[in-house]
Structure formats: C-alpha cells, structure tokens
Amino acid sequence: MSRTEFDLVVVGGGPGGYVAAIRAAQLKLRTALVEKDRLGGICLNWGCIPTKALLKNAEVYRQFLKAKDWGFSCSDLCFDLDKIVKRSRDVANRLNKGIEFLLKKNEITFFPGTARLAKSNRVVVKGADGVEQELSTRFTCLATGARPRPLPGIDFDRKRILSYFEALVPKEIPKRLLVIGGGPIGLEFAFFYSTFGSKVTLFEMMPHILPAEDAEVAAELAKQLGRQGIKIVTEAKVCGVSQDENGVALKVSSQGEEVVHAGDAVLLAAGVLPNVESLGLEDVGITLEKGFIKVDRAYRTTVPGIFAIGDVVGPPMLAHAASAEGVVAAETMAGLESHVLDIESIPSCTYTHPQVASVGLTEAKAAERGPVRVGRFPFRALGKAVAINEKDGFVKLVFDARRGTLLGAHLIGPEVTELIAQLGLGRALGATDADIHRTVHAHPTLAEAVMEAAADAGGQCIHS
C-alpha cells in the first residue's frame, strides 16, 4: 500500500522534474514523482547525454583518422556502428539507474504512469496497466517537457524523416543526410554523421546557423564545419518533401531560388513543442501563453499550488535551465525565499568540433543597451592550443564600457563548453575585465585565452 498523500507531486522525471523532487525532499516535503517513460527524461535518455556519448566517439574517431599527424600508424581502421550506439545507450541506462537510486535515497515515491490534474489538489495517475490512482497533494509541479516539432507538410516517419529519437540509434550511416535546423541539435548530428561518413547538407531558416549565438562565433563555426565537408544553406525555407525508392527529395528555397536536394535521410531538428496536452490543464484552469504554460518568476502557474518548470514553460529550453527552475520552484514551495534566476546568465553549449559556448548578451544585444568594450583572443596564439593541435576558434568577451562588468562571453574552440563555467560565475559575481585578467590563470591552459581576451578589452593583452 503506497502512500497517496503528498506535499508535492512532480509530473515528469526529466532534469527539471527529478531535480525539483530531490530539492523538495531535501527540504522535507513528502514528494512523489510521476513519469510515463524513463527517469531522466529526454535529456538523459534521448538528448544531452546520449548525444554527448556519440559525439565523444566522433571526437576520438577524428583522432584515429589523423593518426599520422600524431606520429601513429595503424591499418584497417573500422568502426562498428552498433557498438558505438550501444555505448551511448549503456551510458543513458547507467545514468537512468542513477536517478532511480537518487529517488530512493531521497525517499521520493515513484509512480510510473501518466498524470492528469484534477480539482482540489488532486492528481490522477494512470499506470501502464490502465489502473488509475488518485493522489492528494499540497503542491504540484508540471515538468512534462517538449517533443520534436514537425514542419508543415513534413512529419516524422521515423524511417527516412527522422527526429533525434531515430538519429540517436542509427542502424547505418546514411550516404547523404539532409539536416533541417541549424541549432545545436541539428549541428551536433551534422557533425556526428559527417565524421562517420555522411555527406551532410544542413538548412537553416535564419541568416546564420546558431541564430541565438553571437554572429562572429556562428560565422566561425560555419567556416569550420564547411572545411569538414558539411554544406550549410542559410535563409533556407523547406517547401516540401517527397520520397521514392531512391531516397528523399527536399524542396528548399533560399535567396529567391528553389533547389531540390536529394538525400537518403532527413533529420528534422526545427524546434520542439511543449507537452501540454492530456494533463487536464483546462480542467483546473491553467493559463497558457504562446502555447507554453504561463508562470511567474517563482514558476507558479495561474492556479495556486501548481508550479511548472522546464521546456513546458518555454525558453530557454535547456536541461540546466530546467534543473535550476526546479530548485527555485521547490524552495518556493518549502517557504524559502529562493533567488530569482537571471535568464541572461544561463549558458548555452553546442558540442560540435569546434565547440561553441556562450553566456550573457551577444555583442549586438549588449550594444543596444549602451557602449561596450570587446576583447578577443584567438586560440592559435595560445601555447596550450598549439601543443594539443587545436588552434581554431577564439574567445570573445563583451564588457560594459563604463563599469567594466562582463555582459557576454562567446567562445568557439577546444573545450569551450568547460571554459564557459568561469564566465558564468564571473557574470553572476559582477566580474570586470580587470578581475578576470588579474586572476592568475594556470599555464599552459586553454583558459588563458579567457584571461587574454579580458586583457585585450583593456588594451593589455600580452600574447596578441
């Protein structure tokens, strides 16, 4: 006989939901978590984590392909796609088990099944066996996430028109892959498949790939991916798709011209849709805004006692944003005065080669608010980057011209997805260019590029 009365019922076991549940349990709320599929959500099972496993394989394979540059030789180099995919699934499975363990450790009751909101602080859970169970709770937290978005006239058939679900578990490498969407997901898969032999063409609707990133960084990434053989078409509008026994044909208009691109598969990575259906939102009177659940800064919905976090409340649709929102929501429920998340301090990463990472305002956005000072440093001028033969890319930092505080950081190059952490903390603490470049950075490290870029903003760069 499991408990049916809780302080908090979390709906959705992704990086928003399970983190909210754990934080709530730490704060002594009796907590339940409902998940219809696998703990860890898309992020752990079909997103961040398994892609990073595949992309690490791509990075290692790149080294094998360049064996000669390292002074190594080998023959008969092959890859076994099944094993590569299996490693990625094993990683996800291991971490999935980890979440199970964390729920138990924190005494969170796990209900596998779907949830529907009912009036009077009730949540109806329907298990896989169809049996319904009613939970009563003081608080509810909706963390139901999002799912791949089809385009008008182009829906997933999961054979040749793929979402990330299918792209993560390929049976073979398509000879010609057409990627729709030049955001992180589209680009990461483009890099993975290209490394393992696909001829990749990528279509982006906006004037540059990674439209949310600083234009200079996006241009550098386009250049580097182009060198790797990935063809990028920007300002591209996909007008239609057709299939026959030879493959897929995408009709794409770009800059007034309509071209048909032939491929063996299409990866459609043109955004996601929030999972707001079948939750009973209307029954309890929760308000939506542009399709997302409307929340305030503590992630309260329009209905008292019901919170919502993560992709279902809209951008930034990132796992780490969802987790942070979950912590704020849980602390608010527990009666703590939680901090308010600074949306502009949430970093963003793309794990291509080179990697891209950013936090804060782009130069263009910062300049709209007032005068800025920009510092840059190229990795090719950096000892560590030369030593490890990763010379592409740069660090670009944007500071408030008057006060010197860090407004934005835009990095492309080796390990920048790790280097961005320093700049996130710096932004949070109001660091200035002087603070950063007066901090002694270990030599030789890639992080010295951050120090040099900060110095450059004040005309004090040593190595450039």
Add this chain to the structure above:
Amino acid sequence: MSRTEFDLVVVGGGPGGYVAAIRAAQLKLRTALVEKDRLGGICLNWGCIPTKALLKNAEVYRQFLKAKDWGFSCSDLCFDLDKIVKRSRDVANRLNKGIEFLLKKNEITFFPGTARLAKSNRVVVKGADGVEQELSTRFTCLATGARPRPLPGIDFDRKRILSYFEALVPKEIPKRLLVIGGGPIGLEFAFFYSTFGSKVTLFEMMPHILPAEDAEVAAELAKQLGRQGIKIVTEAKVCGVSQDENGVALKVSSQGEEVVHAGDAVLLAAGVLPNVESLGLEDVGITLEKGFIKVDRAYRTTVPGIFAIGDVVGPPMLAHAASAEGVVAAETMAGLESHVLDIESIPSCTYTHPQVASVGLTEAKAAERGPVRVGRFPFRALGKAVAINEKDGFVKLVFDARRGTLLGAHLIGPEVTELIAQLGLGRALGATDADIHRTVHAHPTLAEAVMEAAADAGGQCIHS
C-alpha cells in the same frame, strides 16, 4: 647601430622576462631583452609547452589502445617516437617564433647573449661572438630562471641519468625508467613513458607524491597511476647510483629498508636551482635569501632600480607566477600602483591522466586557520564524465565554515586543469559555496562537478 639606452633591460626571455618586457613596452618604457639561449625560456622550449605536446600524444595514444571500447578496430598500431618528438619540437619552435614577433611588435630590442650587472645602472651584454656591449638603463629586471638540480652523488650524465632536457627528446623508450621526484615534472614524464611502454618506478622523498597538493588528491592520483602500472615508492631516499653495461642501479632506502632498483635510465626531477651565478649580483650588492634573489612584494631587489621575478626569486616556481610577477614589476617601474599578487591564489596543475589541479589552501592548511566546510563530488556521478568515459577522480572544495568563502579547490579528473580557472576567479572575487552552486552551469559539462561539490558543502548536492 642599435640603441644602448633604455628605461628597462630585462635579463632572461622566459615567461617572466618576456611578459615583463611586453607589459613595460605597453606602458611606454623603452625596453630591451637579453636572452642567452632561446626566447620563451625553459617553459616554452624545455618545460610546460613541449611536455604538453608529448602528453597530448600520450592521451591520444591511450585512446588508440582502447579502440575496442569505443567501437573501433584497427591493426598494426605503431608509434613513431621521432615523429612524436618532432611534433613537440615543432610546437616549441612555432611558439618561439611567436615571441620573436611579439618583441618586434612591441618594439622591444632583443639582445642575444649573456648579461652581467655593472654599477651605475649598467648592464653588460656579451654576444655569442664574445663582443661586449654596455647598456645603460633606469631599471633592470632579472628573470634568469632555474635549472635542474642534481642530487648529492647523482649528477646528470645526459645519457642514462637524465634531466627534463633529455627526457623531452628521447631516441627510444627505455624499457625500465626510474624517476626520482614525485612532483609534477616527475609524474608527467612517468605517465608519458609508461603510456609508451616503459616500466616506470617513481621515488618520492615525502610521504605522498605531489607533496604540495591536498593529501586526498595525491592518494587518488597514486591509485590511478598504480593501475596504469607505475610503481610508486614514497618516503624514498636515493642513496646512490651505479652504472654498468646493463644499465643503472639506484640504491633507495624507504621505511628502513634499502633496495637496489635496476633501470635503463634515470630521470632526475628532484627540484631546480635558481640561476644566480655570473650575473654580477655581488658586484652591485644584491642580497640573496636561501639561494634565491630577495625581493619585496613589487619584486624590487635590495638594490634600487633592479627587480627580479620568476624562478630566480623562489616559489611558487611556475610559469604563470613568473608572468604575473613580471606584470607587477613592469607596472611598478612605470609608476603605476600595481596590485599585490596573492600567492595563495596561484593555481597549480599536473597533466597526468587523470589530471590534477588546485588553487588555494589544502584542507589541512585551511583547517589550521579555522573551521572549514568541505564539499566533494565524484566524476563517476556526473553525466558528462560517464558519457566521455572519464569517471575517475573528484572535485573537493574547502570553504570557510563561517563566511562560506572559497579557501581551496582540489581537483583530480578529466580536464580539471581547465576547470580550475573558475575556482581561481571565484577565490579572487571572494565567492561563497552558494555563489558557485547557484550559478547555472551548462549541462552536460564536467564543470557541473564544481557546482555539485559547492552544493555538497551546504548539504544541497543533487546528484550524490
């Protein structure tokens, strides 16, 4: 006809000297630099940089050896030691040319040769041709560095008893390598040679390797290197060495027992000696202290107008410390009120596998000053670490128990030499555990381990 009157003559073109010269030139001092060997000093030519090139080869080779784990296969895997060494030398040469370029760009006059201080603000430079030239200058900055230290009864013969000079350009991989010294240099070479096939035994005088690092980190590194087949003998006193046609025999006493260890080569990495000879220090009256040049917090020696920086002034004997000291010295000469370096905020890195990085106080040292709060997080619990199959190691953070400020950070694991940058900045800005763990870190990154360790210090860790 080159100029002979300067505002500043820098003696020594390593990371202390050339940085001091560039900073001085930025501040409009007419600057000269004297270097008897190659620009970039030991660091660039025979230290930090070429070792990092070799170690990157070791890292890549490790991946090749584990091809099967990645789902790859190849046959006849070989390495070409000459090519590996050539790459390392090419890296050093490229960067050496970079320094030459920077000197020109900053209009610094370069004098190849040795320097000797003379009275009345004069420096006598002797070129390779034996011709002497007298420079007059307002300021002099001594940045002559250090050299490998022999042990009583064990001197370098550069054939079988090696310093880092010879160890960087091996003609072959010794079957059995005996390493004396468990600091970063000894450990990095132990890792390199072990990866390429040497049977390595390493001797450390103190109770643990990396004596300056936190004991927990040092123990973890010893464990990991042990798994790689490196034998570590601590509390080891090397009593003597003998050679015959079969190799070298080291007599080592440890814990009351004397054992003779046979090897094909010995790498002696038991510290360095400051280069204070033949500089005319006595002629001008410069005071030494424990063998190093005595300086104040602005790096002034006991003689007005003469500064000294880098290894020649003593610990921390690190390239990045030398550079930072060079900046302080140059700014002081230029009449700026430069900041004072916080010695305890200078990070330290060891590029073995796993890597080690730290900044600030060890737990033991911090606890001597007052109550501390410690947070830990193991990489095996972290999504990114699992995804890239780098699960060994942990982050350990030491905070002031009362104020919460970061006192020390001790990391062992993947890319920690990059992760330490965040903690250096955090320490400089007085960051607390809450500041660090409330900063949204990108997911999935290794840097999340830092955030989780900070959360752990306050009992708020999510994933452990």
